[in-house]
Amino acid sequence: QVQLVESGGGLVQAGSSLRLSCAVSGRTFSLYRVGWFRQAPGKEREFVAAISRAGSSTNYADSVKGRFTISGNNAKMTVYLQMDSLKPEDTAVYYCASRVHESYSSPSDYAFWGQGTQVTVSS
16 A cells, blocks of 8 residues: 655745645555646646656656656655646646556556645636
């Protein structure tokens, strides 16, 4: 079993930055593959970013590429999502999740999910 807890969401103005954290527990952290997703009201949950085991590779949705950065800290067993140049369309509940296999862009790739953290970007 893997537990994930997100934090760091909030209300910010367009152009601002936020850093989300995902604290992971339950198994050896270096085995984790973690992803971030988001879901806006009335929309499907969409892929944002993913990091491979031990952080050897990262992937991003086109909509956030160049603005968001995913990273991991093994000692703290935490994965971060640094979000810069935020836009109103980034407003959503952000979730982190862990997966077993290499495929990363679909919610069905992930077995364990956090409870989500709200990010609201005002114009």
